[in-house]
Amino acid sequence: MTRKQRRFTLIGCGLAVLAVAVALMLNAFRDSIVFFNSPSDVAEKHVEPGTRIRLGGLVKDGSLVRGNDLSIRFDVTDGKTEIPVAYRGVLPDLFREGQGVVAEGALDGGGVFNADTILAKHDETYMPKEVADALKKSGHWKDDYAQRAAMPVGGSK
Amino acid sequence: MIPELGHFALMLALGLALIQGTMPIVGTRTSDPVLMSIAAPAAIAQFVFVAMAFIALAVCYVTSDFSVLNVYENSNSQMPLIYRLTSIWGNHEGSMMLWIAILAFFGALVAAFGNNLPVVLKANALAVQAWIAAAFQLFILATSNPFVRIPDAPFEGRDLTPVLQDPGLAFHPPMLYLGYVGFSIAFSFAIAALIEGRIDAAWARWVRPWALLAWMCLTLGIAGGSYWAYYELGWGGFWFWDPVENASLMPWLAGTALLHSAVVMEKRGALKVWTILLAILTFSLSLIGTFLVRSGVLTSVHAFATDPTRGIFILGILIVFIGGALSLYAWRAPLLKQGGLFAPISREGALVFNNLFLTTACATVFVGTLYPLALEALTGDKISVGPPFFNATFGPLFIPLMAVMPFGPLMGWKRGDLVGAAQRLLAAMVLAGLAVVAASAIERGGPVLAPFGVGIAVFVMAGAVTDIAERTLVLRVPFRTALRRALGLPRSAWGTAFAHFGMGVTLLGIIGVTAWGSERIAEIKPGDHLDIAHYRFTFDGMFNRDGPNYHDAVGRFTVHRMNGELIGNMEPSRRTFPSRNMAITQAALMSRGVSQLYLSLGDPNKDGTVPVRLYFKPQVLMIWLGAAFMFVGGALSLSDRRLRIGAPRPAKAKPNPTLQAAE
Numbered sequence: 001m002t003r004k005q006r007r008f009t010l011i012g013c014g015l016a017v018l019a020v021a022v023a024l025m026l027n028a029f030r031d032s033i034v035f036f037n038s039p040s041d042v043a044e045k046h047v048e049p050g051t052r053i054r055l056g057g058l059v060k061d062g063s064l065v066r067g068n069d070l071s072i073r074f075d076v077t078d079g080k081t082e083i084p085v086a087y088r089g090v091l092p093d094l095f096r097e098g099q100g101v102v103a104e105g106a107l108d109g110g111g112v113f114n115a116d117t118i119l120a121k122h123d124e125t126y127m128p129k130e131v132a133d134a135l136k137k138s139g140h141w142k143d144d145y146a147q148r149a150a151m152p153v154g155g156s157k
Numbered sequence: 158m159i160p161e162l163g164h165f166a167l168m169l170a171l172g173l174a175l176i177q178g179t180m181p182i183v184g185t186r187t188s189d190p191v192l193m194s195i196a197a198p199a200a201i202a203q204f205v206f207v208a209m210a211f212i213a214l215a216v217c218y219v220t221s222d223f224s225v226l227n228v229y230e231n232s233n234s235q236m237p238l239i240y241r242l243t244s245i246w247g248n249h250e251g252s253m254m255l256w257i258a259i260l261a262f263f264g265a266l267v268a269a270f271g272n273n274l275p276v277v278l279k280a281n282a283l284a285v286q287a288w289i290a291a292a293f294q295l296f297i298l299a300t301s302n303p304f305v306r307i308p309d310a311p312f313e314g315r316d317l318t319p320v321l322q323d324p325g326l327a328f329h330p331p332m333l334y335l336g337y338v339g340f341s342i343a344f345s346f347a348i349a350a351l352i353e354g355r356i357d358a359a360w361a362r363w364v365r366p367w368a369l370l371a372w373m374c375l376t377l378g379i380a381g382g383s384y385w386a387y388y389e390l391g392w393g394g395f396w397f398w399d400p401v402e403n404a405s406l407m408p409w410l411a412g413t414a415l416l417h418s419a420v421v422m423e424k425r426g427a428l429k430v431w432t433i434l435l436a437i438l439t440f441s442l443s444l445i446g447t448f449l450v451r452s453g454v455l456t457s458v459h460a461f462a463t464d465p466t467r468g469i470f471i472l473g474i475l476i477v478f479i480g481g482a483l484s485l486y487a488w489r490a491p492l493l494k495q496g497g498l499f500a501p502i503s504r505e506g507a508l509v510f511n512n513l514f515l516t517t518a519c520a521t522v523f524v525g526t527l528y529p530l531a532l533e534a535l536t537g538d539k540i541s542v543g544p545p546f547f548n549a550t551f552g553p554l555f556i557p558l559m560a561v562m563p564f565g566p567l568m569g570w571k572r573g574d575l576v577g578a579a580q581r582l583l584a585a586m587v588l589a590g591l592a593v594v595a596a597s598a599i600e601r602g603g604p605v606l607a608p609f610g611v612g613i614a615v616f617v618m619a620g621a622v623t624d625i626a627e628r629t630l631v632l633r634v635p636f637r638t639a640l641r642r643a644l645g646l647p648r649s650a651w652g653t654a655f656a657h658f659g660m661g662v663t664l665l666g667i668i669g670v671t672a673w674g675s676e677r678i679a680e681i682k683p684g685d686h687l688d689i690a691h692y693r694f695t696f697d698g699m700f701n702r703d704g705p706n707y708h709d710a711v712g713r714f715t716v717h718r719m720n721g722e723l724i725g726n727m728e729p730s731r732r733t734f735p736s737r738n739m740a741i742t743q744a745a746l747m748s749r750g751v752s753q754l755y756l757s758l759g760d761p762n763k764d765g766t767v768p769v770r771l772y773f774k775p776q777v778l779m780i781w782l783g784a785a786f787m788f789v790g791g792a793l794s795l796s797d798r799r800l801r802i803g804a805p806r807p808a809k810a811k812p813n814p815t816l817q818a819a820e
Contacts, residue, residue: 091759
């Protein structure tokens with residue numbers, strides 16, 4: 001085998017594997033991407049029931065209701081719009097009323113967001129970036145958050 | 158006084174790094190041996206000063222000097238000594254100090270032990286190493302100074318984030334950084350070779366031990382982080398495809414490819430240009446990882462809010478180093494000479510296959526990790542790319558790699574014998590087939606493809622054993638002869654077999670726990686019991702226990718087998734830290750062979766019931782056991798005589814006495 005042939009074989013194999021990888025990625029991008037929305041986004045964009053999204057905002061004070069068998073309901077707000085969220089399971093350690101939260105799931109026909117995942121965060125002063133941006137956009141960002149967020153907390157796991 | 162000394166030492170280190178980064182290069186350009194010889198002592202001195210700065214910070218932490226802002230924010234005098242020490246790197250500033258300390262340490266190692274290196278290569282490599290050091294030292298001094306004082310020193314510190322008050326913090330970040338930063342040596346050597354425009358097989362032999370050491374540390378660092386997240390976060394996941402995890406996986410994939418292509422370069426002189434590129438890419442991915450973690454551009458469990466100037470500064474470092482290195486590569490790589498020829502079916506071919514799949518898999522992780530950033534910058538849409546994406550792309554690329562892995566070591570160099578290799582792997586294939594049948598028969602439920610995954614994992618393990626069996630001729634020659642042959646094998650052969658075997662073990666663990674793990678979530682009160690797999694958990698009640706700086710609300714559970722045999726107690730807890738007024742879950746784990754029972758508590762309800770999560774994690778320990786095998790494999794390979802002794806040097810021409818006499 002000459003050098004030229006070897007190079008052709010190598011490049012050919014490389015391109016073939018790369019093509020497979022690109023096909024896999026495009027396919028996966030079609031099925032497994034989840035958009036982040038604030039409650040106002042959900043109201044404005046008319047997100048279809050059944051579409052998987054991430055919903056982020058603050059847990060509204062006084063909205064948390066614990067039902068039977070680990071079922072939980074609370075409202076997520078960005079100051080303008082509120083969306084009721086239903087979840088069944090154990091809440092993450094840092095879940096609090098008045099704190100930022102990101103829930104993943106889908107809306108049902110009645111406007112309730114059925115979450116299957118509530119994202120845990122490492123630190124009580126940490127505000128998820130998307131939530132912070134969404135709050136800033138809706139004008140409900142308080143300097144208090146910014147101040148707390150500016151403190152270097154968290155770690156280097 | 159001590160923080161100021163540390164600050165000053167850091168500035169001196171920066172000064173030394175600037176000297177180390179310029180003088181030797183001038184020396185190599187003007188062939189001035191004096192300037193070139195500055196590199197090694199400068200690297201050692203630079204390390205001494207960085208170490209002084211690091212020790213100064215450590216002293217502040219140990220003595221709880223809360224007049225230092227960084228100590229005040231991340232430490233507390235009530236914390237045990239070990240956590241006061243580890244909290245040095247449990248925050249942004251301190252972890253950057255650890256980063257440069259390790260960088261300077263590696264530079265000093267090359268300076269101290271690189272006596273067999275060609276003078277020009279050593280001078281250039283140490284100079285490149287100094288540029289990296291200078292950039293990050295400047296970064297710390299300009300944006301992340303850990304020695305800033307508070308005018309009125311508070312009496313007590315704010316405490317370390319509770320999740321980080323764990324032995325995992327003592328182990329995981331330093332190992333990970335040893336890995337990340339260790340690849341800087343391969344990078345510096347690659348740039349030095351490009352500057353010089355000359356590279357030969359010996360280059361691979363000099364670089365390989367450093368890359369191997371970095372790879373070993375990175376392997377343990379990733380595995381340690383994975384185990385930490387598994388027991389700490391309370392829901393028993395071992396890998397989240399979190400951007401920051403991906404940031405550590407990418408250099409690992411590229412670094413694994415680098416180790417393999419460097420073998421081809423060393424033995425056969427081929428793939429030089431590619432190996433250089435991999436050396437650059439591996440460290441570039443480490444830098445990108447640092448950027449992702451330190452800049453806060455991505456939301457992740459590791460993210461902490463940081464000020465944007467830091468992100469921009471690191472982005473600048475990233476662009477200069479990666480952009481500069483790749484430009485230099487594009488300009489100089491064509492000068493490098495091509496190496497030996499080989500047939501597609503050969504050891505070289507197998508290693509190329511390995512490289513192709515590893516780098517492609519790395520590329521999919523790269524795209525999945527950075528796509529959300531790119532999309533947000535372009536359209537403003539915020540998306541998350543989660544596990545489904547990576548499972549659908551990374552998995553299909555990794556499986557063929559695993560399936561081909563056992564063939565590689567059985568192939569000859571230049572031209573291999575595929576049929577012969579397959580024949581020698583017959584026993585391994587039969588074993589894998591039996592494993593598929595056994596897995597389908599024993600385990601019910603779970604994904605249809607899982608038994609085949611088990612088959613591949615068993616094939617990989619059996620393949621590694623076959624490799625050693627073939628080399629020692631065990632079962633074919635008398636046992637004593639085989640033993641002698643085994644002892645006589647090069648350690649690198651044992652290293653390969655161990656590392657490959659470990660990969661199989663890890664794969665088996667991942668498949669076992671994802672396919673056949675089970676989970677129960679319930680609210681229970683004392684006296685209730687819960688069943689999972691073939692175990693019964695009885696809840697005895699809650700009691701309180703105090704630690705040095707926390708209170709535990711402990712749930713006590715008695716575990717029986719279904720046949721009534723008592724196994725033991727498990728005590729998961731809710732741990733409250735008064736200094737931060739927050740509670741975290743401390744899961745309880747019980748190992749049953751390589752499987753584990755995993756129990757964590759939620760927040761107790763007012764009516765006395767407690768939400769619990771109970772998991773049965775079959776074969777989960779194999780995931781990390783496999784990483785330990787890989788580490789041992791790396792260590793064996795590192796201790797190989799060939800790498801210890803280094804490349805042969807041409808004998809120095811001795812002055813000829815007879816000629817002198819004739820003069």
